[in-house]
Amino acid sequence: xxxxxxxxxxxxxxxxxxxxxxxxxxxxxxxxxxxxxxxxxxxxxxxxxxxxxxxxxxxxxxxxxxxxxxxxxxxxxxxxxxxxxxxxxxxxxxxxxxxxxxxxxxxxxxxxxxxxxxxxxxxxxxxxxxxxxxxxxxxxxxxxxxxxxxxxxxxxxxxxxxxxxxxxxxxxxxxxxxxxxxxxxxxxxxxxxxxxxxxxxxxxxxxxxxxxxxxxxxxxxxxxxxxxxxxxxxxxxxxxxxxxxxxxxxxxxxxxxxxxxxxxxxxxxxxxxxxxxxxxxxxxxxxxxxxxxxxxxxxxxxxxxxxxxxxxxxxxxxxxxxx
Amino acid sequence: xxxxxxxxxxxxxxxxxxxxxxxxxxxxxxxxxxxxxxxxxxxxxxxxxxxxxxxxxxxxxxxxxxxxxxxxxxxxxxxxxxxxxxxxxxxxxxxxxxxxxxxxxxxxxxxxxxxxxxxxxxxxxxxxxxxxxxxxxxxxxxxxxxxxxxxxxxxxxxxxxxxxxxxxxxxxxxxxxxxxxxxxxxxxxxxxxxxxxxxxxxxxxxxxxxxxxxxxxxxxxxxxxxxxxxxxxxxxxxxxxxxxxxxxxxxxxxxxxxxxxxxxxxxxxxxxxxxxxxxxxxxxxxxxxxxxxxxxxxxxxxxxxxxxxxxxxxxxxxxxxxxxxxxxxxxxxxxxxxxxxxxxxxxxxxxxxxxxxxxxxxxxxxxxxxxxxxxxxxxxxxxxxxxxxxxxxxxxxxxxxxxxxxxxxxxxxxxxxxxxxxxxxxxxxxxxxxxxxxxxxxxxxxxxxxxxxxxxxxxxxxxxxxxxxxxxxxxxxxxxxxxxxxxxxxxxxxxxxxxxxxxxxxxxxx
Numbered sequence: 001x002x003x004x005x006x007x008x009x010x011x012x013x014x015x016x017x018x019x020x021x022x023x024x025x026x027x028x029x030x031x032x033x034x035x036x037x038x039x040x041x042x043x044x045x046x047x048x049x050x051x052x053x054x055x056x057x058x059x060x061x062x063x064x065x066x067x068x069x070x071x072x073x074x075x076x077x078x079x080x081x082x083x084x085x086x087x088x089x090x091x092x093x094x095x096x097x098x099x100x101x102x103x104x105x106x107x108x109x110x111x112x113x114x115x116x117x118x119x120x121x122x123x124x125x126x127x128x129x130x131x132x133x134x135x136x137x138x139x140x141x142x143x144x145x146x147x148x149x150x151x152x153x154x155x156x157x158x159x160x161x162x163x164x165x166x167x168x169x170x171x172x173x174x175x176x177x178x179x180x181x182x183x184x185x186x187x188x189x190x191x192x193x194x195x196x197x198x199x200x201x202x203x204x205x206x207x208x209x210x211x212x213x214x215x216x217x218x219x220x221x222x223x224x225x226x227x228x229x230x231x232x233x234x235x236x237x238x239x240x241x242x243x244x245x246x247x248x249x250x251x252x253x254x255x256x257x258x259x260x261x262x263x264x265x266x267x268x269x270x271x272x273x274x275x276x277x278x279x280x281x282x283x284x285x286x287x288x289x290x291x292x293x294x295x296x297x298x299x300x301x302x303x304x305x306x307x308x309x310x311x312x313x314x315x316x317x318x319x320x321x322x323x
Numbered sequence: 324x325x326x327x328x329x330x331x332x333x334x335x336x337x338x339x340x341x342x343x344x345x346x347x348x349x350x351x352x353x354x355x356x357x358x359x360x361x362x363x364x365x366x367x368x369x370x371x372x373x374x375x376x377x378x379x380x381x382x383x384x385x386x387x388x389x390x391x392x393x394x395x396x397x398x399x400x401x402x403x404x405x406x407x408x409x410x411x412x413x414x415x416x417x418x419x420x421x422x423x424x425x426x427x428x429x430x431x432x433x434x435x436x437x438x439x440x441x442x443x444x445x446x447x448x449x450x451x452x453x454x455x456x457x458x459x460x461x462x463x464x465x466x467x468x469x470x471x472x473x474x475x476x477x478x479x480x481x482x483x484x485x486x487x488x489x490x491x492x493x494x495x496x497x498x499x500x501x502x503x504x505x506x507x508x509x510x511x512x513x514x515x516x517x518x519x520x521x522x523x524x525x526x527x528x529x530x531x532x533x534x535x536x537x538x539x540x541x542x543x544x545x546x547x548x549x550x551x552x553x554x555x556x557x558x559x560x561x562x563x564x565x566x567x568x569x570x571x572x573x574x575x576x577x578x579x580x581x582x583x584x585x586x587x588x589x590x591x592x593x594x595x596x597x598x599x600x601x602x603x604x605x606x607x608x609x610x611x612x613x614x615x616x617x618x619x620x621x622x623x624x625x626x627x628x629x630x631x632x633x634x635x636x637x638x639x640x641x642x643x644x645x646x647x648x649x650x651x652x653x654x655x656x657x658x659x660x661x662x663x664x665x666x667x668x669x670x671x672x673x674x675x676x677x678x679x680x681x682x683x684x685x686x687x688x689x690x691x692x693x694x695x696x697x698x699x700x701x702x703x704x705x706x707x708x709x710x711x712x713x714x715x716x717x718x719x720x721x722x723x724x725x726x727x728x729x730x731x732x733x734x735x736x737x738x739x740x741x742x743x744x745x746x747x748x749x750x751x752x753x754x755x756x757x758x759x760x761x762x763x764x765x766x767x768x769x770x771x772x773x774x775x776x777x778x779x780x781x782x783x784x785x786x787x788x789x790x791x792x793x794x795x796x797x798x799x800x801x802x803x804x805x806x807x808x809x810x811x812x813x814x815x816x817x818x819x820x821x822x823x824x825x826x827x828x829x830x831x832x833x
Contacts, residue, residue, distance in 0.1 A: 178429040178437070185415045185426050192413040195375075196427025196477075197398030313416065321377060 003144075005276065007151035009269050015156060017265025018163045018225075019044065019218040019236075023243035024250070024257045025170050026214035032174070032252055033207030034187035034314040038094030039079050040215055041240025042101030047072040047219025049105040052119040052231035053112065055126040055224050064126065064224050065159075069216030075101065076212025084204045087318030098240070106233050119223075119231040128157035128225040157225035159217060166214070170254040183207055187312030190319040200319050238295065245298040248309045267293045326389035328353040328485055328516040329374070334383030336369055343369040345540045347383070351533075353484075356507060356517045358527040358548070361537030362560055362761040363732055367520045368410075370537075371487050375407045376400040387485070401428075406478020410490040412470050414462045420473050421445070421458040424480050441480065448479050452509050468499035475506065486510065487518045492526060496615050497789065497822030504530050524553040525790075536560055561762045571773045574797040577606035579641070580781035581627075581750050586635035586646075588622040588805075596622040597633065598805035604750070604781040609772070611784045611796025611813075615825055619805035620785045621666055624754045627783070628663040629656035640749060657686055662743035664736075666754030666785070672739040673727040680709040680723035683742050716741040717767060733764030740768055750781045757791060769795060789818060789825075803827040 023040045030037040047068035055064030075097050082093035106117035113119055133154035140150040174180040182203055186193045190200045222239075223231045242264055250256035270277065271290040278284050327350040334347040343366045351357040361367050373380045376394040385392050387403045394400050400407070414423050421438055424445065429437040442458055449455050454472050462470060471491060478486055488507075492500040507517055507530060519531060527534050528548060535545040536559040544559050557565045581604040588597035597619040604610045614620050625631035626646060630653055633646045639659050645651040656663070665671035673682050684693060684705050692708070695701035709723035716737045718730070727735060736756065743751065753772065757765040772795060776782055786792050792799055793813050801808045801824035808824040 176434050178432050178434060181422060181426060181429070181434055185418065185422075188415045188417060189413065192415050192423070192426065195377075195397055195407065195409065195413040197396065197401050198427050 003147060004151065005273075007147055009273055009276065010266070011152050011155070012269040012272055013262060013266040014152070015160060015265070016268040017261045018156075018160045019222045019239055020243050020246060020264055021258060021261040022163050022166070022214050022218035022221065023240055024246045024261050025166055025254065026211040026218065027244055027247045028170065028250075028252055028254065028257060029183070029207045029214070030211040031247065031315055032187045032312055033183050033204050034190060034312055034317070034319075035079070035083055035204055035208055035211075036090045036094070036316045037079065037208075037211060038091060038240070038244065039075060039097035039101075040211075040243055041236050041238065042094075042098035043072040043075045043212060043215035044219040044222065044240055045098075045101040045105055045234070045236045046075060047216040048223035048235055049109060049119070049219075049231045051216075051220035052122065052223040053109070055122055056113075056120050056230070059123070059126050061122075061126055061128045061220075061224050065128075065217065065220040068220040068223075069213055072216035072219060073209065073212040076208050076215070080205050080208040083318060084201055084208070087320065090316050090318075102234060105231070109231065109233075117233045122224060122229045126224070127229060128159055128221075130155045130157055130226050131161075157221070159221040159225050162217065163221070164258075167254050167258045174254065179206075184312075187314055190314050191321075194319070194321065204319075238298075242294055242298050245301045248311075249301045251309050252312065264294050264297065267297060325352060327351055327386070328388060329518070330386040330389075331370075331374070332384045332386070334370065334373060334380045334385075336366075336373060336378060336380050342540050344373070344380070347537075347542050349535055349542060349545065351485075351516055351518060353388075353516050354511060354514045355532040356511055356519060356530055358531035358534035359518060359520045359537060360522060360524070360527050360534060360556060360560060362522060363759045364761070365537040365560075366540040367537050368489060371407065371489060371518070371520060374400065374487065375405060401481050401483070404482065404484040406475075406481060406483025406486050408471065408474040408478065408486065408488045408491060410493060412467075412474055414470060414473060416463040417461060419459050419461055420456050420465075420476075423462060423473055424458075424477050428481050444480060445476060448476060451513070452479070452506060454479075454506060467494045468496075468502070471495070471503065472506070483515075485516045485518070487520070489520045490522070491519070492521070492523065493787075494616060496826045497818055498826055500526075524556055527556065528553060538562060557762060563763075565762050565766055569769045569773060569794045571795075572777070574608045574776065575779075576608045576797075577779055580604055580606050580639065581783065582636075582638040583627075584636040584638075586623070586626065586633055586637060588619070588626050588631060588633040590622065590631075596805050597626070599635070600802075600805070600807050602800055602807060602810070604783060606749075606781050607776055607779045608797040609776050609782040609784055609795055611786065611792040611799045612802055612807075613789055613792045613799055613821055613825060614787070614802035616787050618802045618825075620787075620802050621754070622805075623802070624663075624666060624752055624783075624785055627656075627661065627752055628665065629653045629661075653686060654689075657746070657748075660749035661752065662746050662748035662750070663752040664739050664743050664754065664756060666758070668732075668735050668739050673735060675728040676726055678724055678726055679713065679718075679730070679738055680706045682727050682738060683709040683712060683723070685742070687742070687746065712741040712745055713738070716771070731761070733760040736760050736768060737764060740771060744771055744775055748780065750783065751775060752783050752785075754785045755787065756784070757786075757788065789821060793818070793821075801825055 023044055027037055027040050050071040051064040051068030054067035055061050079093050079097060082088040083090040109117045109119060136150045136154040140146040182193060182198055186200055186203045194200050222228060222235055246257060246260035246264055249260040274285065274287050274290055329351045331347055331349045334344055336344040347370060359367050372378045376396040376399055379395065385394060392403050421441055425437050425441045430440060445458050454476055456469055456472050456476065491503060495503060511517060521527060531548045533545060534548050536543045536556060538560060584601050586597060586600045587595060589595045612620055622631055626633040629651055632648045637644050637646060639661065644659060669675055693700055693705050706723045713721040718734050718737045756768050772782060784795055796813055798810055799813055800810045801821055803825060804827060808829055
């Protein structure tokens, strides 16, 4: 396998990892604040649909992105109401959101566009195109670094770069700001936050809303960033759950989340190049097995084979003042 | 005349039909330590929660330094200069001391300057009040005594002038409690006002200037500590004269009932909780095990009760019992004559949503008296039996059809004790028999335990209340870090010596 092929696989790993990473960071904010969120999947799905639909109607990818974020935020607020205000069961609320999203997207897509539950193909203006970074061509003659810059770093949609930027931002916000300190505290011991005179409810809502925004971007990336060109039924395909597995793998830390998502992205990228596997290990591997790899990995992680991951201690429990 | 630091006028608060506070009036002068004493459920904690903005009073007024103050939430309480140290600490376990102190009192959106400022402030406070804590230590890795100091530091960092402590010594060794009192004395010298909530008469006598007594939501009396005595306070708390000392004749030990050799317990997390413990108990004696909570006493009780696994040897009446859990459980333990009053009646002793008669049958379902025929149980006879037991153990109200959760703590405990003692066991295991139980019920339960001993039964008593251990036991063993530090006779030891053993300081009898 030559360098170029490797770079191409890594390049698609990065692209595949992006929605996972955004969803994973979304989950990180929510769960660090003590709100478990299985509904990442559903939020991504409605965002993907509405982003594609609005982009298709208006011809603007940016309007699509905003619409996607709006759709995701709506469901985030529903989850917040259920689990913070009404102190319901967070898992059930999340599952309900996922079912709702799976159904509603197809129903609306069908009645709106009549194309069997999908949106029309998006034209060039209606989707986020790859950006060629400056000097990509001229630097490509530099050995090793040139091709890495051109093939791997350059040539992604703006959303990919945004996602990568959000990683250090999350780290900084979590560990270097007052908001981060309080957010981490509220997921560990909300009573400590409450007695310190800070509103637990407000903190948790802000976490859930951030989660909604990030899931919205994740969905928009899935449906409207190159090479994707529209929404299709169930297009998140369990990425919300994979993101949760990555979050556990990363033990709720942002940089590790990036690594975990890149690993999952790599596994998904392999699926696109079965010929490579055959070349490298000399055996033809069933395509279905390759497709299943990320999910197998998810099960392995969730079963706890990668060491003990301790979730935020107050996670999943509604906060009730005690005497 | 100086203005009181805190003055409450006519505070009332109801939770549904329960009147937790009824027209409470209280004045606390600045620079004094004021005790609030009362039984569990007397409304002490509710009152303090109102003062700290956790609950809103239905009626009444709060004056801080003479100024009428509204306290709708904790933030307002902090702004008014009130700091609170809760019974269950409100600390973030995996944060450092510094982060916990800063949380909620940050200066600005960036963390670093706040942490730096807090660090230098903590140093100052440490010097001023002898409150030494390593600011970079993680909470879960420091002891409870130190954690409590962090709570006090938190309040001082927020410039509290009024400090409320809710049952602060519950988790401390006697030595740690002494240290806490020294700190409180120091705070008082600096002009801080301190409210100490407790149910321990000794602490009130030792450190407070004035004391208020609460009973059933009402403030029954406020007196100068110097002008009162423990029996007088107890009487005010309960509303009648109570015996603080247990009357008992010397034990007449008989046959060996329980022999424990080299017993060890490792919990599911792989931590060894009990480390090679050996002791024995004869018929007609009470062995008390003292120790700060969490030093292996619970696990010891669980193994003997048959719902935790262990290694080593345990003999009852000369026969070994199975510790691996393969051939044994709570039921086989009962068949061997072991009865068990577990430490946590609400989790292990009762099913709170079940009725009293259902709870009385637990563990003894196979009693022939409870069977109608081979298939059905005889509920009528269980209810009759329950009514009978409730009568004799003075459970109030004596209604077998009430759910366990609708009884008070003391009456719940009486139900458990009645169920176990009435089975006439050879060995009775008792864990924290009077935790959260009012003084009147404590007296009753203590009498029952002593009566069982006098019938020639062996009793293993585990309690974190040193007074209880001292007054009931015929022999006292002290547990620390899963090991028995030593055995003493109650009339040949004192609180100080036991306290040292509880802190892990091994010493010879003085």
